Amino acid sequence: MALRSRSPETHITIWGRNATQLQEIRQRKLADDIHTDAAVAVAESDFVILCTPVEVMGELASVISPHLPVKAVVTDAGSIKVSVTEGLVPVLGRRFVGGHPMAGSERSGIAAARADLFAGAPCILTPIETTDPDAVRQAAAFWTLLGGRITLLSPEEHDRIVARLSHLPHALAFALVNLVAETLPDGAKLLAGGSFRDATRVAASDPALWTGILTGNRTELAAALREMSRLLKSMAVALGEERPDDIFDFLKRAKIYRDSLPLPLPDDPS
Protein backbone atom coordinates (compact mmCIF):
# COMPACT_ATOMS: atom_id res chain seq x y z
CA MET A 1 0.00 0.00 0.00
CA ALA A 2 2.86 2.35 0.88
CA LEU A 3 4.79 1.37 -2.25
CA ARG A 4 1.70 1.75 -4.46
CA SER A 5 1.14 5.31 -3.28
CA ARG A 6 4.78 6.41 -3.35
CA SER A 7 5.89 4.60 -6.49
CA PRO A 8 2.89 3.77 -8.68
CA GLU A 9 5.16 2.65 -11.55
CA THR A 10 6.75 -0.20 -9.57
CA HIS A 11 5.51 -3.65 -10.56
CA ILE A 12 4.38 -5.39 -7.34
CA THR A 13 4.10 -9.16 -7.01
CA ILE A 14 2.56 -10.65 -3.88
CA TRP A 15 3.03 -14.17 -2.58
CA GLY A 16 0.69 -15.40 0.12
CA ARG A 17 -1.31 -18.38 1.33
CA ASN A 18 -4.41 -16.92 2.99
CA ALA A 19 -7.11 -16.83 0.29
CA THR A 20 -9.20 -14.20 2.09
CA GLN A 21 -6.26 -11.82 2.44
CA LEU A 22 -5.20 -12.37 -1.19
CA GLN A 23 -8.75 -11.73 -2.38
CA GLU A 24 -8.78 -8.42 -0.51
CA ILE A 25 -5.43 -7.45 -2.05
CA ARG A 26 -6.79 -8.31 -5.48
CA GLN A 27 -9.99 -6.30 -5.00
CA ARG A 28 -8.10 -3.26 -3.79
CA LYS A 29 -5.61 -3.57 -6.69
CA LEU A 30 -2.65 -3.45 -4.32
CA ALA A 31 -0.57 -5.81 -6.48
CA ASP A 32 0.04 -6.38 -10.18
CA ASP A 33 0.49 -10.13 -9.74
CA ILE A 34 -0.59 -12.48 -7.00
CA HIS A 35 0.87 -15.97 -6.61
CA THR A 36 0.52 -18.79 -4.13
CA ASP A 37 3.75 -20.41 -5.34
CA ALA A 38 6.74 -18.51 -3.94
CA ALA A 39 9.10 -19.88 -6.60
CA VAL A 40 6.91 -18.42 -9.34
CA ALA A 41 6.45 -15.14 -7.48
CA VAL A 42 10.16 -14.34 -7.31
CA ALA A 43 11.12 -15.58 -10.79
CA GLU A 44 11.21 -12.10 -12.34
CA SER A 45 11.80 -9.97 -9.26
CA ASP A 46 14.57 -7.41 -8.73
CA PHE A 47 13.84 -6.91 -5.04
CA VAL A 48 12.24 -9.43 -2.69
CA ILE A 49 10.99 -8.80 0.87
CA LEU A 50 10.30 -11.77 3.11
CA CYS A 51 7.47 -10.97 5.52
CA THR A 52 6.70 -14.16 7.39
CA PRO A 53 7.18 -15.46 10.92
CA VAL A 54 10.95 -15.62 11.42
CA GLU A 55 11.05 -19.37 12.00
CA VAL A 56 9.84 -20.22 8.49
CA MET A 57 12.11 -17.81 6.60
CA GLY A 58 14.91 -20.37 6.20
CA GLU A 59 12.60 -22.83 4.50
CA LEU A 60 11.13 -20.11 2.31
CA ALA A 61 14.62 -18.98 1.28
CA SER A 62 15.44 -22.54 0.19
CA VAL A 63 12.25 -22.66 -1.91
CA ILE A 64 12.90 -19.38 -3.73
CA SER A 65 16.68 -19.52 -4.00
CA PRO A 66 16.91 -21.63 -7.22
CA HIS A 67 14.38 -19.34 -8.94
CA LEU A 68 15.76 -15.91 -8.03
CA PRO A 69 17.23 -13.79 -10.83
CA VAL A 70 21.00 -13.52 -10.30
CA LYS A 71 20.89 -9.81 -9.49
CA ALA A 72 17.86 -9.91 -7.21
CA VAL A 73 18.29 -8.41 -3.74
CA VAL A 74 16.49 -10.12 -0.87
CA THR A 75 15.67 -8.52 2.46
CA ASP A 76 13.25 -9.36 5.26
CA ALA A 77 11.06 -7.69 7.85
CA GLY A 78 11.71 -10.03 10.76
CA SER A 79 12.05 -8.78 14.33
CA ILE A 80 15.24 -10.72 15.07
CA LYS A 81 18.39 -10.70 13.04
CA VAL A 82 21.11 -13.07 14.32
CA SER A 83 19.20 -16.29 13.66
CA VAL A 84 17.66 -14.96 10.44
CA THR A 85 21.09 -13.93 9.14
CA GLU A 86 22.62 -17.27 10.14
CA GLY A 87 19.80 -19.10 8.39
CA LEU A 88 19.53 -17.05 5.22
CA VAL A 89 23.07 -15.99 4.28
CA PRO A 90 24.21 -19.59 3.56
CA VAL A 91 21.19 -19.97 1.23
CA LEU A 92 20.94 -16.54 -0.37
CA GLY A 93 24.55 -15.30 -0.18
CA ARG A 94 25.84 -11.74 -0.62
CA ARG A 95 22.59 -10.37 -2.07
CA PHE A 96 20.69 -10.87 1.20
CA VAL A 97 20.44 -7.94 3.64
CA GLY A 98 18.69 -8.43 6.97
CA GLY A 99 16.11 -5.75 7.73
CA HIS A 100 13.73 -4.70 10.48
CA PRO A 101 11.27 -1.89 9.84
CA MET A 102 10.17 -0.95 13.38
CA ALA A 103 6.57 -0.22 12.55
CA GLY A 104 3.31 -2.06 12.99
CA SER A 105 1.20 -2.77 16.01
CA GLU A 106 -0.53 -5.60 17.84
CA ARG A 107 -2.89 -5.91 14.85
CA SER A 108 -2.20 -7.99 11.74
CA GLY A 109 -3.59 -8.73 8.29
CA ILE A 110 -4.66 -6.45 5.47
CA ALA A 111 -7.27 -4.80 7.73
CA ALA A 112 -4.43 -3.29 9.80
CA ALA A 113 -2.49 -2.06 6.74
CA ARG A 114 -1.84 1.66 6.28
CA ALA A 115 -0.05 3.47 3.48
CA ASP A 116 1.77 5.71 5.99
CA LEU A 117 2.83 2.90 8.35
CA PHE A 118 6.54 3.43 7.67
CA ALA A 119 6.54 7.25 7.66
CA GLY A 120 9.18 8.26 10.18
CA ALA A 121 9.66 4.68 11.40
CA PRO A 122 13.15 3.49 12.30
CA CYS A 123 14.23 0.94 9.66
CA ILE A 124 17.24 -1.12 10.73
CA LEU A 125 19.45 -2.91 8.22
CA THR A 126 21.96 -5.50 9.43
CA PRO A 127 24.53 -6.23 6.70
CA ILE A 128 27.51 -8.43 7.57
CA GLU A 129 31.05 -8.38 6.16
CA THR A 130 30.17 -10.45 3.13
CA THR A 131 27.02 -8.52 2.19
CA ASP A 132 27.11 -6.81 -1.22
CA PRO A 133 27.22 -3.00 -0.60
CA ASP A 134 24.94 -2.53 -3.61
CA ALA A 135 22.32 -4.75 -1.96
CA VAL A 136 22.52 -2.58 1.20
CA ARG A 137 22.05 0.56 -0.92
CA GLN A 138 18.98 -0.91 -2.61
CA ALA A 139 17.42 -2.00 0.67
CA ALA A 140 18.12 1.43 2.20
CA ALA A 141 16.62 3.15 -0.84
CA PHE A 142 13.51 0.98 -0.60
CA TRP A 143 12.72 1.82 3.04
CA THR A 144 13.68 5.45 2.53
CA LEU A 145 11.18 5.62 -0.35
CA LEU A 146 8.50 4.43 2.09
CA GLY A 147 9.42 7.14 4.59
CA GLY A 148 11.63 5.11 6.95
CA ARG A 149 14.75 6.36 8.74
CA ILE A 150 17.68 3.98 8.10
CA THR A 151 20.00 2.73 10.84
CA LEU A 152 22.80 0.22 10.18
CA LEU A 153 23.63 -2.25 12.96
CA SER A 154 25.31 -5.63 13.17
CA PRO A 155 22.83 -8.50 13.69
CA GLU A 156 24.20 -8.90 17.24
CA GLU A 157 23.80 -5.20 18.11
CA HIS A 158 20.30 -5.30 16.65
CA ASP A 159 19.20 -8.26 18.76
CA ARG A 160 20.72 -6.80 21.92
CA ILE A 161 19.03 -3.41 21.46
CA VAL A 162 15.69 -4.72 20.23
CA ALA A 163 15.56 -7.26 23.08
CA ARG A 164 15.32 -4.27 25.44
CA LEU A 165 13.42 -1.73 23.31
CA SER A 166 10.79 -4.05 21.89
CA HIS A 167 10.88 -7.69 23.02
CA LEU A 168 11.12 -6.80 26.72
CA PRO A 169 8.16 -4.36 26.56
CA HIS A 170 6.18 -7.13 24.86
CA ALA A 171 7.22 -9.68 27.50
CA LEU A 172 6.27 -7.21 30.28
CA ALA A 173 2.87 -6.67 28.68
CA PHE A 174 2.17 -10.43 28.52
CA ALA A 175 3.38 -10.91 32.11
CA LEU A 176 1.46 -7.92 33.54
CA VAL A 177 -1.79 -9.13 31.99
CA ASN A 178 -1.29 -12.66 33.34
CA LEU A 179 -0.38 -11.33 36.80
CA VAL A 180 -3.61 -9.30 36.93
CA ALA A 181 -5.65 -12.21 35.55
CA GLU A 182 -4.24 -14.57 38.17
CA THR A 183 -4.19 -12.36 41.27
CA LEU A 184 -7.28 -10.15 40.98
CA PRO A 185 -11.02 -10.91 40.86
CA ASP A 186 -12.44 -10.86 37.32
CA GLY A 187 -14.41 -7.66 37.99
CA ALA A 188 -11.14 -5.77 38.45
CA LYS A 189 -10.83 -5.49 34.68
CA LEU A 190 -13.61 -2.89 34.78
CA LEU A 191 -11.20 -0.67 36.70
CA ALA A 192 -8.39 -0.85 34.15
CA GLY A 193 -7.33 2.70 33.36
CA GLY A 194 -4.92 4.24 30.91
CA SER A 195 -1.66 3.12 32.48
CA PHE A 196 -2.70 -0.57 32.40
CA ARG A 197 -4.20 -0.28 28.91
CA ASP A 198 -1.13 1.36 27.42
CA ALA A 199 1.30 -0.93 29.24
CA THR A 200 -0.53 -4.01 27.92
CA ARG A 201 -1.67 -2.93 24.43
CA VAL A 202 0.82 -5.25 22.72
CA ALA A 203 -0.30 -8.22 24.88
CA ALA A 204 -3.04 -8.57 22.24
CA SER A 205 -0.40 -9.41 19.62
CA ASP A 206 -0.48 -12.75 17.77
CA PRO A 207 0.85 -15.36 20.24
CA ALA A 208 2.30 -17.65 17.55
CA LEU A 209 4.18 -14.83 15.81
CA TRP A 210 5.56 -13.56 19.11
CA THR A 211 6.52 -16.99 20.40
CA GLY A 212 8.79 -17.22 17.35
CA ILE A 213 10.28 -13.77 17.97
CA LEU A 214 10.83 -14.18 21.73
CA THR A 215 12.29 -17.67 21.48
CA GLY A 216 14.38 -16.63 18.46
CA ASN A 217 16.04 -13.93 20.58
CA ARG A 218 16.13 -16.11 23.70
CA THR A 219 19.65 -15.33 24.91
CA GLU A 220 19.37 -11.54 24.83
CA LEU A 221 15.77 -11.52 26.00
CA ALA A 222 16.46 -13.86 28.93
CA ALA A 223 19.30 -11.52 29.98
CA ALA A 224 16.99 -8.50 29.73
CA LEU A 225 14.28 -10.30 31.72
CA ARG A 226 16.80 -11.06 34.48
CA GLU A 227 18.00 -7.42 34.50
CA MET A 228 14.38 -6.29 34.82
CA SER A 229 13.65 -8.84 37.50
CA ARG A 230 16.59 -7.50 39.52
CA LEU A 231 15.45 -3.88 39.14
CA LEU A 232 11.95 -4.76 40.33
CA LYS A 233 13.27 -6.63 43.34
CA SER A 234 15.50 -3.72 44.31
CA MET A 235 12.45 -1.42 44.06
CA ALA A 236 10.58 -3.82 46.37
CA VAL A 237 13.48 -3.72 48.82
CA ALA A 238 13.69 0.10 48.72
CA LEU A 239 9.94 0.25 49.45
CA GLY A 240 10.22 -2.29 52.28
CA GLU A 241 13.15 -0.44 53.85
CA GLU A 242 11.31 2.87 53.51
CA ARG A 243 13.93 4.65 51.43
CA PRO A 244 11.73 7.21 49.62
CA ASP A 245 14.76 9.23 48.48
CA ASP A 246 16.01 6.24 46.49
CA ILE A 247 12.55 5.78 44.96
CA PHE A 248 12.43 9.48 44.08
CA ASP A 249 15.89 9.35 42.42
CA PHE A 250 14.83 6.29 40.42
CA LEU A 251 11.64 8.01 39.21
CA LYS A 252 13.42 11.28 38.47
CA ARG A 253 16.06 9.55 36.31
CA ALA A 254 13.33 7.73 34.40
CA LYS A 255 11.40 10.95 33.75
CA ILE A 256 14.50 12.75 32.45
CA TYR A 257 15.28 9.95 29.98
CA ARG A 258 11.65 9.46 28.93
CA ASP A 259 11.23 13.20 28.31
CA SER A 260 14.39 13.10 26.15
CA LEU A 261 12.95 10.66 23.59
CA PRO A 262 12.53 12.20 20.14
CA LEU A 263 8.88 13.03 19.48
CA PRO A 264 7.03 10.44 17.42
CA LEU A 265 5.35 11.58 14.23
CA PRO A 266 1.73 12.63 14.73
CA ASP A 267 -0.56 9.60 14.61
CA ASP A 268 2.34 7.13 14.79
CA PRO A 269 0.63 3.79 15.36
CA SER A 270 3.74 1.63 15.63
Next chain:
Amino acid sequence: MALRSRSPETHITIWGRNATQLQEIRQRKLADDIHTDAAVAVAESDFVILCTPVEVMGELASVISPHLPVKAVVTDAGSIKVSVTEGLVPVLGRRFVGGHPMAGSERSGIAAARADLFAGAPCILTPIETTDPDAVRQAAAFWTLLGGRITLLSPEEHDRIVARLSHLPHALAFALVNLVAETLPDGAKLLAGGSFRDATRVAASDPALWTGILTGNRTELAAALREMSRLLKSMAVALGEERPDDIFDFLKRAKIYRDSLPLPLPDDPS
Protein backbone atom coordinates in the same frame (compact mmCIF):
# COMPACT_ATOMS: atom_id res chain seq x y z
CA MET B 1 -13.86 22.51 34.28
CA ALA B 2 -16.03 19.37 34.19
CA LEU B 3 -18.27 20.68 36.98
CA ARG B 4 -18.57 24.10 35.34
CA SER B 5 -19.83 22.58 32.09
CA ARG B 6 -22.16 20.00 33.66
CA SER B 7 -23.51 22.10 36.53
CA PRO B 8 -23.08 25.82 35.81
CA GLU B 9 -25.21 26.75 38.83
CA THR B 10 -22.81 25.16 41.35
CA HIS B 11 -20.72 27.66 43.31
CA ILE B 12 -17.07 26.58 42.96
CA THR B 13 -14.35 27.61 45.39
CA ILE B 14 -10.72 26.78 44.63
CA TRP B 15 -7.87 26.58 47.10
CA GLY B 16 -4.34 26.45 45.73
CA ARG B 17 -0.82 27.70 46.26
CA ASN B 18 0.68 28.05 42.78
CA ALA B 19 0.09 31.66 41.71
CA THR B 20 0.47 30.92 37.99
CA GLN B 21 -2.09 28.13 38.08
CA LEU B 22 -4.52 30.24 40.14
CA GLN B 23 -4.14 33.14 37.74
CA GLU B 24 -5.01 30.86 34.83
CA ILE B 25 -8.09 29.56 36.71
CA ARG B 26 -9.16 33.13 37.39
CA GLN B 27 -8.73 34.23 33.77
CA ARG B 28 -10.68 31.27 32.46
CA LYS B 29 -13.42 31.87 35.07
CA LEU B 30 -13.29 28.27 36.24
CA ALA B 31 -14.09 29.20 39.84
CA ASP B 32 -16.38 31.65 41.64
CA ASP B 33 -13.92 32.15 44.51
CA ILE B 34 -10.19 31.54 44.76
CA HIS B 35 -8.38 31.35 48.09
CA THR B 36 -4.84 30.60 49.21
CA ASP B 37 -6.01 29.91 52.79
CA ALA B 38 -7.63 26.47 52.95
CA ALA B 39 -9.50 27.28 56.18
CA VAL B 40 -11.22 30.21 54.47
CA ALA B 41 -11.89 28.21 51.30
CA VAL B 42 -13.92 25.50 53.07
CA ALA B 43 -15.79 27.76 55.52
CA GLU B 44 -19.02 27.81 53.52
CA SER B 45 -18.64 24.61 51.51
CA ASP B 46 -21.12 21.72 51.29
CA PHE B 47 -18.77 19.40 49.46
CA VAL B 48 -14.96 19.45 49.61
CA ILE B 49 -12.53 17.51 47.40
CA LEU B 50 -8.91 17.21 48.49
CA CYS B 51 -6.64 17.02 45.43
CA THR B 52 -3.07 17.09 46.71
CA PRO B 53 -0.21 14.62 46.99
CA VAL B 54 -1.44 11.93 49.41
CA GLU B 55 1.26 12.54 52.01
CA VAL B 56 0.06 16.09 52.78
CA MET B 57 -3.67 15.29 53.03
CA GLY B 58 -3.52 14.57 56.78
CA GLU B 59 -2.05 17.97 57.53
CA LEU B 60 -4.52 19.68 55.21
CA ALA B 61 -7.42 17.88 56.93
CA SER B 62 -6.23 19.19 60.31
CA VAL B 63 -6.11 22.72 58.92
CA ILE B 64 -9.63 22.69 57.47
CA SER B 65 -11.37 20.52 60.09
CA PRO B 66 -12.20 23.31 62.61
CA HIS B 67 -13.65 25.48 59.81
CA LEU B 68 -15.83 22.95 57.98
CA PRO B 69 -19.60 23.41 58.17
CA VAL B 70 -21.10 20.57 60.25
CA LYS B 71 -22.86 18.96 57.31
CA ALA B 72 -20.03 19.29 54.79
CA VAL B 73 -18.93 16.09 53.04
CA VAL B 74 -15.22 15.66 52.35
CA THR B 75 -13.74 13.31 49.76
CA ASP B 76 -10.35 13.08 48.07
CA ALA B 77 -8.80 12.12 44.75
CA GLY B 78 -5.74 10.29 46.06
CA SER B 79 -4.38 7.15 44.40
CA ILE B 80 -4.07 5.17 47.66
CA LYS B 81 -6.78 4.64 50.21
CA VAL B 82 -5.63 2.69 53.30
CA SER B 83 -3.18 5.31 54.57
CA VAL B 84 -5.41 8.21 53.51
CA THR B 85 -8.39 6.67 55.32
CA GLU B 86 -6.32 5.97 58.42
CA GLY B 87 -5.04 9.54 58.40
CA LEU B 88 -8.27 11.39 57.60
CA VAL B 89 -11.08 9.52 59.38
CA PRO B 90 -9.76 10.38 62.89
CA VAL B 91 -9.69 14.06 61.87
CA LEU B 92 -12.79 14.37 59.67
CA GLY B 93 -15.02 11.60 61.06
CA ARG B 94 -18.13 10.05 59.44
CA ARG B 95 -18.48 12.73 56.76
CA PHE B 96 -15.24 11.73 55.01
CA VAL B 97 -15.41 9.28 52.08
CA GLY B 98 -12.22 8.14 50.40
CA GLY B 99 -12.31 8.46 46.63
CA HIS B 100 -10.17 7.67 43.60
CA PRO B 101 -11.28 8.85 40.18
CA MET B 102 -9.13 6.73 37.84
CA ALA B 103 -8.55 9.39 35.23
CA GLY B 104 -5.69 11.66 34.32
CA SER B 105 -2.38 11.03 32.68
CA GLU B 106 1.32 11.64 33.12
CA ARG B 107 0.63 15.36 32.62
CA SER B 108 -0.32 17.76 35.39
CA GLY B 109 -1.46 21.32 35.97
CA ILE B 110 -4.24 23.38 34.42
CA ALA B 111 -2.71 22.92 30.93
CA ALA B 112 -3.58 19.21 31.12
CA ALA B 113 -7.16 19.81 32.32
CA ARG B 114 -10.10 18.64 30.19
CA ALA B 115 -13.81 19.01 30.81
CA ASP B 116 -14.42 15.40 29.70
CA LEU B 117 -11.59 13.86 31.75
CA PHE B 118 -13.98 11.84 33.94
CA ALA B 119 -16.40 10.74 31.21
CA GLY B 120 -16.56 6.96 31.48
CA ALA B 121 -13.72 6.84 34.02
CA PRO B 122 -13.90 4.33 36.87
CA CYS B 123 -14.46 6.29 40.11
CA ILE B 124 -13.78 4.23 43.22
CA LEU B 125 -15.23 5.16 46.61
CA THR B 126 -13.92 3.47 49.75
CA PRO B 127 -16.32 4.01 52.65
CA ILE B 128 -15.67 2.13 55.91
CA GLU B 129 -18.15 0.89 58.52
CA THR B 130 -18.42 4.22 60.27
CA THR B 131 -18.86 6.33 57.12
CA ASP B 132 -22.16 8.23 56.87
CA PRO B 133 -24.21 6.60 54.05
CA ASP B 134 -25.45 10.05 53.04
CA ALA B 135 -21.85 11.18 52.52
CA VAL B 136 -21.29 8.17 50.24
CA ARG B 137 -24.43 9.05 48.25
CA GLN B 138 -23.25 12.64 47.80
CA ALA B 139 -19.78 11.60 46.69
CA ALA B 140 -21.26 9.06 44.26
CA ALA B 141 -23.65 11.68 42.89
CA PHE B 142 -20.77 14.10 42.39
CA TRP B 143 -18.61 11.75 40.31
CA THR B 144 -21.66 10.44 38.43
CA LEU B 145 -22.52 14.03 37.50
CA LEU B 146 -19.03 14.34 35.99
CA GLY B 147 -19.54 11.15 33.95
CA GLY B 148 -17.72 8.65 36.17
CA ARG B 149 -18.71 5.04 36.79
CA ILE B 150 -18.90 4.36 40.55
CA THR B 151 -17.36 1.27 42.20
CA LEU B 152 -17.43 0.72 45.97
CA LEU B 153 -14.44 -1.08 47.52
CA SER B 154 -12.90 -1.30 50.97
CA PRO B 155 -9.67 0.73 51.30
CA GLU B 156 -7.74 -2.56 51.50
CA GLU B 157 -9.37 -4.02 48.35
CA HIS B 158 -8.68 -0.74 46.58
CA ASP B 159 -4.99 -0.68 47.44
CA ARG B 160 -4.56 -4.34 46.50
CA ILE B 161 -6.25 -3.95 43.11
CA VAL B 162 -4.75 -0.58 42.25
CA ALA B 163 -1.26 -1.79 43.22
CA ARG B 164 -1.53 -4.21 40.29
CA LEU B 165 -3.67 -2.22 37.82
CA SER B 166 -1.97 1.14 38.19
CA HIS B 167 1.01 1.34 40.55
CA LEU B 168 2.73 -1.73 39.08
CA PRO B 169 2.37 -0.46 35.46
CA HIS B 170 3.90 2.81 36.63
CA ALA B 171 6.75 1.01 38.43
CA LEU B 172 7.38 -1.10 35.30
CA ALA B 173 7.50 2.03 33.17
CA PHE B 174 10.06 3.69 35.45
CA ALA B 175 12.16 0.49 35.60
CA LEU B 176 12.03 -0.20 31.84
CA VAL B 177 13.22 3.32 31.05
CA ASN B 178 16.08 3.06 33.53
CA LEU B 179 17.05 -0.38 32.22
CA VAL B 180 17.28 0.96 28.67
CA ALA B 181 19.12 4.09 29.81
CA GLU B 182 21.68 2.02 31.72
CA THR B 183 22.26 -0.89 29.33
CA LEU B 184 22.01 0.62 25.83
CA PRO B 185 24.06 3.28 24.02
CA ASP B 186 22.37 6.71 24.03
CA GLY B 187 21.63 6.54 20.28
CA ALA B 188 19.31 3.59 20.89
CA LYS B 189 16.57 6.00 21.91
CA LEU B 190 16.21 6.92 18.22
CA LEU B 191 15.00 3.36 17.66
CA ALA B 192 12.24 3.48 20.29
CA GLY B 193 9.04 2.35 18.63
CA GLY B 194 5.44 2.13 19.72
CA SER B 195 5.74 -0.73 22.20
CA PHE B 196 8.47 1.08 24.20
CA ARG B 197 6.69 4.43 23.98
CA ASP B 198 3.36 3.08 25.17
CA ALA B 199 4.92 0.93 27.88
CA THR B 200 6.80 3.94 29.26
CA ARG B 201 4.39 6.83 28.71
CA VAL B 202 3.67 7.18 32.43
CA ALA B 203 7.41 7.22 33.27
CA ALA B 204 7.13 10.94 32.46
CA SER B 205 4.82 11.41 35.47
CA ASP B 206 5.78 13.77 38.31
CA PRO B 207 8.45 11.93 40.36
CA ALA B 208 7.52 13.60 43.68
CA LEU B 209 3.81 12.83 43.31
CA TRP B 210 4.52 9.21 42.41
CA THR B 211 7.10 8.70 45.15
CA GLY B 212 4.30 9.52 47.59
CA ILE B 213 1.87 7.12 45.90
CA LEU B 214 4.31 4.20 45.53
CA THR B 215 5.72 4.49 49.05
CA GLY B 216 2.21 5.04 50.44
CA ASN B 217 1.14 1.68 49.01
CA ARG B 218 4.47 0.03 49.78
CA THR B 219 3.22 -3.29 51.15
CA GLU B 220 0.89 -4.19 48.27
CA LEU B 221 3.22 -2.76 45.64
CA ALA B 222 6.26 -4.62 46.97
CA ALA B 223 4.22 -7.84 46.83
CA ALA B 224 3.16 -7.09 43.24
CA LEU B 225 6.78 -6.29 42.27
CA ARG B 226 7.90 -9.64 43.69
CA GLU B 227 5.10 -11.48 41.83
CA MET B 228 6.17 -9.76 38.62
CA SER B 229 9.84 -10.47 39.26
CA ARG B 230 8.99 -14.18 39.64
CA LEU B 231 6.96 -14.24 36.41
CA LEU B 232 9.82 -12.62 34.47
CA LYS B 233 12.34 -15.07 35.86
CA SER B 234 10.16 -18.02 34.93
CA MET B 235 9.88 -16.61 31.38
CA ALA B 236 13.68 -16.38 31.28
CA VAL B 237 13.93 -19.99 32.42
CA ALA B 238 11.36 -21.19 29.84
CA LEU B 239 13.38 -19.38 27.12
CA GLY B 240 16.65 -20.85 28.37
CA GLU B 241 15.24 -24.37 28.51
CA GLU B 242 13.74 -23.93 25.03
CA ARG B 243 10.15 -24.64 25.99
CA PRO B 244 8.33 -22.69 23.23
CA ASP B 245 4.99 -24.38 24.04
CA ASP B 246 5.05 -22.85 27.53
CA ILE B 247 5.87 -19.44 26.05
CA PHE B 248 3.02 -19.82 23.55
CA ASP B 249 0.54 -20.76 26.31
CA PHE B 250 1.65 -17.77 28.38
CA LEU B 251 1.19 -15.40 25.42
CA LYS B 252 -2.13 -16.95 24.40
CA ARG B 253 -3.58 -16.57 27.92
CA ALA B 254 -2.46 -12.93 28.00
CA LYS B 255 -4.08 -12.19 24.63
CA ILE B 256 -7.41 -13.74 25.67
CA TYR B 257 -7.56 -11.65 28.86
CA ARG B 258 -6.35 -8.46 27.15
CA ASP B 259 -8.93 -8.86 24.37
CA SER B 260 -11.63 -9.27 27.06
CA LEU B 261 -11.09 -5.79 28.57
CA PRO B 262 -14.11 -3.53 28.12
CA LEU B 263 -13.47 -1.00 25.35
CA PRO B 264 -12.35 2.40 26.57
CA LEU B 265 -14.42 5.40 25.55
CA PRO B 266 -13.21 7.02 22.34
CA ASP B 267 -10.38 9.43 23.07
CA ASP B 268 -9.94 8.15 26.64
CA PRO B 269 -6.73 9.83 27.81
CA SER B 270 -6.58 8.30 31.30
